[in-house]
Amino acid sequence: MTQATADDLYAALDLFRGKVNENQRLRAMNRDWNRDIAVVAKDLPDVEAWIRMRAGEMDWERQQCGDPHIVLTAPADVLIGIFKGERTPTEPYLDGSLTLRGSQEDVLRLDFVSLMIWGE
Amino acid sequence: MKHVLGVSLGSSQRDHTVQVSMLGEAIELSRRGTDGDLDRAEQLIREHDGKVDAIGLGGIDVYFFARGERYVVRDGLRLMQAARVTPAVDGSGIKDTLERDAVRYLLKETDLLRPTTRVLMVSAVDRFGMAEAFVEIGCPIVFGDLIFSAGMPYPITTLDELADIARRILPEMAKMPFTMLYPTGKEQEREGSSARFQEYYDAADVIAGDWHFIRKYLPPRVAGKWILTNTTTAKDIAELRERGATHVVTTTPEMAGRSFGTNVIEAMLVALSGKRPEELGHEGYAEWLKRLNLEPRIENLQGGSAS
Numbered sequence: 001m002t003q004a005t006a007d008d009l010y011a012a013l014d015l016f017r018g019k020v021n022e023n024q025r026l027r028a029m030n031r032d033w034n035r036d037i038a039v040v041a042k043d044l045p046d047v048e049a050w051i052r053m054r055a056g057e058m059d060w061e062r063q064q065c066g067d068p069h070i071v072l073t074a075p076a077d078v079l080i081g082i083f084k085g086e087r088t089p090t091e092p093y094l095d096g097s098l099t100l101r102g103s104q105e106d107v108l109r110l111d112f113v114s115l116m117i118w119g120e
Numbered sequence: 121m122k123h124v125l126g127v128s129l130g131s132s133q134r135d136h137t138v139q140v141s142m143l144g145e146a147i148e149l150s151r152r153g154t155d156g157d158l159d160r161a162e163q164l165i166r167e168h169d170g171k172v173d174a175i176g177l178g179g180i181d182v183y184f185f186a187r188g189e190r191y192v193v194r195d196g197l198r199l200m201q202a203a204r205v206t207p208a209v210d211g212s213g214i215k216d217t218l219e220r221d222a223v224r225y226l227l228k229e230t231d232l233l234r235p236t237t238r239v240l241m242v243s244a245v246d247r248f249g250m251a252e253a254f255v256e257i258g259c260p261i262v263f264g265d266l267i268f269s270a271g272m273p274y275p276i277t278t279l280d281e282l283a284d285i286a287r288r289i290l291p292e293m294a295k296m297p298f299t300m301l302y303p304t305g306k307e308q309e310r311e312g313s314s315a316r317f318q319e320y321y322d323a324a325d326v327i328a329g330d331w332h333f334i335r336k337y338l339p340p341r342v343a344g345k346w347i348l349t350n351t352t353t354a355k356d357i358a359e360l361r362e363r364g365a366t367h368v369v370t371t372t373p374e375m376a377g378r379s380f381g382t383n384v385i386e387a388m389l390v391a392l393s394g395k396r397p398e399e400l401g402h403e404g405y406a407e408w409l410k411r412l413n414l415e416p417r418i419e420n421l422q423g424g425s426a427s
Contacts, residue, residue: 029274090292105271108300112270112289119288
């Protein structure tokens with residue numbers, strides 16, 4: 001298995017942003033949810049990614065921007081799998097390979113976002 | 121005497137034991153809360169397995185339902201499987217019939233419910249029979265599953281959309297720790313006076329569903345509204361009276377000042393029948409419910425004329 005790269009992670013975040021922003025129902029659900037989410041790939045220590053949720057719309061950038069509401073930490077391949085919809089966040093969360101630091105409601109909401117996009 | 125134990129993830133402050141007589145049989149119903157501690161609940165079940173006639177699982181669901189689909193809740197199943205000898209039930213065996221019938225009864229026998237009555241159902245996947253009954257009548261309805269479990273300001277207004285969202289979310293969510301999805305332990309004791317989501321309460325004539333969800337964001341005033349729920353205590357009723365609610369309707373009967381959860385009532389039916397839940401089945405439960413003649417209990421909180 002090849003090591004996931006920063007570019008792989010960035011491509012997955014681009015895909016995720018597109019899916020979030022094109023989903024009108026999801027945007028309505030998150031219209032009150034303004035959150036900063038730090039994405040930390042444990043095996044890519046020099047890579048930084050920062051998700052901003054504002055009024056239902058998502059954007060992301062390649063730097064850390066202050067105090068996040070949620071910190072998402074996992075190996076890069078786990079993060080990429082989640083953002084690309086190849087895996088749900090639930091199993092890595094339950095087996096400890098994905099850690100989510102933040103309020104319980106925010107963590108749950110992030111799960112909902114992922115499942116509303118990819119769940120079937 | 122038959123012994124029924126309710127093991128709940130809810131607050132231990134709501135513990136109680138009562139003795140009742142049903143169809144000439146004496147039954148002791150005892151409820152033990154574990155303050156959200158799943159391990160303690162499992163231990164309690166193991167300790168009483170084989171020593172009581174039936175166990176009810178409260179403060180947790182084993183199954184969620186939406187449009188013919190059943191979703192198994194991992195933590196709930198763990199508790200159910202902890203009982204190897206004594207039958208353990210979560211209330212889902214009777215909930216559908218009991219709550220569907222309660223809505224039909226209220227339409228037919230009271231002035232509380234009409235096809236124009238606006239309903240806020242705080243959560244429907246744990247009470248799909250009740251949800252379908254309101255929709256059958258034609259009531260304008262908001263299903264608050266996303267609002268009350270995830271804090272998302274998104275009212276679901278049709279059973280189709282509820283089923284669609286459930287299909288996307290529940291297979292995974294049902295694997296999460298149940299304490300993330302539902303108020304347990306001390307969270308159940310927290311004062312519910314947040315103005316958050318008040319618009320949904322304001323827009324409804326009746327607030328229906330799980331009591332702890334109803335209470336989660338209960339506004340300081342709910343004047344003129346009535347509540348359809350169960351598991352209320354005398355303190356809960358007093359709180360609703362103070363906030364101006366007109367009636368509380370519980371789908372399960374009051375025993376010693378409070379209404380029990382459907383899990384305890386289902387466990388009671390299992391104990392009375394002497395059969396296992398799978399032997400009873402839907403028809404067996406329906407027959408026992410008919411024999412017990414359980415009707416919704418309507419309490420007028422403001423002292424006006426009874427409906």
